[in-house]
Each structure stands twice: as structure tokens, then as C-alpha cells.
């Protein structure tokens with residue numbers, strides 16, 4: 001039987017269905033797994049996305065022709081039965097299940113198996129072929145339970161507030177920021193959000209996600225900023241906007257903060273390890289839970305995961321995609337240029353960092 005999904009220059013293409021999944025070039029029909037910019041691009045004719053993600057898509061892409069599909073709801077398109085299932089990555093993130101002629105393929109998009117308060121938890125979906133991401137696809141990547149990380153972030157904020165210093169947390173404005181907000185102890189002080197973060201907060205709240213009260217910087221008395229935590233995108237680092245917070249302590253939250261080199265390059269006071277992607281055990285858990293014999297690996301540690309899966313009884317292959325790394329955002333290029341290439345070997349030395 002020929003493959004149900006192949007890579008074309010526009011993106012992942014469902015052959016019998018005649019539609020694309022997260023295409024990187026403009027196409028007529030696009031099924032979108034989630035609204036991070038490398039997966040959800042402008043210029044497609046029609047979009048299909050999970051209902052909880054439609055608000056984010058519109059907030060980021062403006063007026064697009066988008067149809068929302070409830071999680072688990074099925075539609076038929078050119079003889080392919082399509083349904084979307086929670087991926088646990090960000091609000092509205094979905095795995096795409098495609099069934100045709102008794103064959104089932106699932107494209108994961110980005111996913112995380114640990115559930116959190118800001119989106120529907122990852123749902124294992126049985127299939128013959130599972131297309132998985134591999135952003136943190138090396139055995140060294142193991143996350144602590146998020147409550148541990150939230151406790152560390154709250155302790156850092158409390159110490160700064162006691163010392164009269166503002167805390168500045170840099171993180172991706174869509175997904176990571178809201179997850180951090182959901183874990184903050186709002187009793188410590190005011191929570192100030194950069195405009196880019198607040199725009200997404202509004203979409204999350206409209207989608208029924210509970211977040212603590214947040215304020216824009218002009219809504220906070222100058223004296224109160226000394227007890228505040230500020231949530232801002234990495235692009236705000238070094239900007240005039242951020243200098244107003246005076247002698248602040250800064251931090252960055254990302255899965256890459258597990259690596260000493262990545263922390264050093266960021267030049268921040270603290271690195272908190274918090275990822276919206278599955279760690280190595282999470283990737284393995286999801287792959288096993290899919291029941292798939294055939295696994296196709298996309299963006300991340302492709303060669304390592306393909307080799308490991310083939311050595312462990314799977315029929316593993318790779319898809320070359322143009323998806324990026326939402327954990328690194330604007331610093332992806334320099335952070336990964338150094339870390340990515342020699343990671344498999346350098347990682348052992350980073351483990352105890």
C-alpha cells in the first residue's frame with residue numbers, strides 16, 4: 001500500500017485526501033495542528049483546526065477561512081476520515097488522525113504528555129503509522145514534574161520581591177507564558193505582562209482557561225514594580241521597554257535550559273527547565289501508546305530517534321520539514337547552531353549541569 005502522507009515542497013501532504021498538514025507554503029486546504037508560527041502560516045485557502053485553537057489562529061493570522069472541528073469529531077474529505085485529538089502542547093493543539101481503506105495514520109504536530117492547566121491533555125490515538133516530532137528526542141532530556149519547576153519559579157520571585165527587585169521572566173508569548181501564569185503564586189506581588197503576552201492571555205481567558213489577574217505595565221505604580229513579576233517574550237530582552245524595571249533579576253524558561261551552554265548564551269540570572277514538548281520518556285510513551293509499528297520522525301533529533309527506534313523493533317523513517325523550534329523562539333539560530341550539532345556527544349557532559 002502506498003503512503004497516505006508524503007512530503008511535498010509545500011508541506012506534509014495527505015495523498016488520498018488532497019490536503020496538507022501544517023504546510024509551510026500557501027496551499028488550498030490546510031489542516032493545522034496548532035497556532036505556533038512555524039506550523040500555522042498565512043496564505044492558505046482554507047484552514048481546519050480544533051475548535052479551542054480557532055481563537056488563537058484568528059488572533060495570529062487575522063481574517064482567515066477557518067473551520068473548527070471539535071476534538072474527536074469526524075469529517076470525511078475525499079474518502080479520508082479526519083479527526084483531531086488533543087496534543088497537550090498549547091491551547092487548541094491537535095494530533096491529526098486520518099483513516100482511509102482501513103489504514104490509520106496520525107500526525108502529532110508538537111505534543112507533550114504531561115497534562116497542564118492551560119490546555120486539553122494529550123490523548124493517545126491508536127494507529128498504524130505515527131508521525132512524531134522529536135524536538136527533545138535524546139535520552140538526556142527528562143523533565144521534572146511541572147509543580148517542581150513552578151515551586152522554583154515562585155521561590156525565585158519571592159526572594160526578589162523580598163529584596164525589592166523586580167523579576168523578569170522571558171518566555172514564548174503563546175503557550176509557555178500562559179502555562180507559567182497558571183503556576184504563579186499571585187499573592188507574592190503584581191503580575192505584569194508584555195502586550196504580546198497579554199494579547200494571548202485574552203484568547204486563553206475567552207477560551208475558558210483560568211489565569212491569575214495580570215496587568216499592563218502602565219497600570220502598576222512604580223513602587224509596586226519592585227515586587228512584581230514581568231512576563232515578556234525573549235525579543236523584549238535589552239529593549240527600552242524592559243529597562244524601566246530597573247535593577248531586575250531575569251530568567252528564561254525553556255526545555256533548553258537543561259543545557260549549561262544554552263543558559264550561558266542567554267546571559268540571564270536563572271534558567272528554568274520548562275517545556276511544552278515531550279521529553280525522551282514522554283516521546284517513547286506516546287510512540288508505544290499509539291501502537292504504531294511504523295514511526296516517521298520530524299523536526300528535532302531525527303537521526304538519533306530513527307536509529308533508536310529501528311534498533312528497538314520499529315520501522316522508523318524521517319520526514320524533512322521546515323518546522324522550527326518554538327522553545328528557542330528568536331534565539332533559535334544561535335542557540336541551536338552550537339548546541340544541535342554536537343549535542344549527542346556533548347550532552348553527556350551537560351547532564352550534571
Ligand SMILES: [Zn+2]
Pocket residue numbers: 034036039089110326
Ligand atoms: Zn509548537
Ligand SMILES: [Zn+2]
Pocket residue numbers: 038039109110133299323324325326
Ligand atoms: Zn513544532
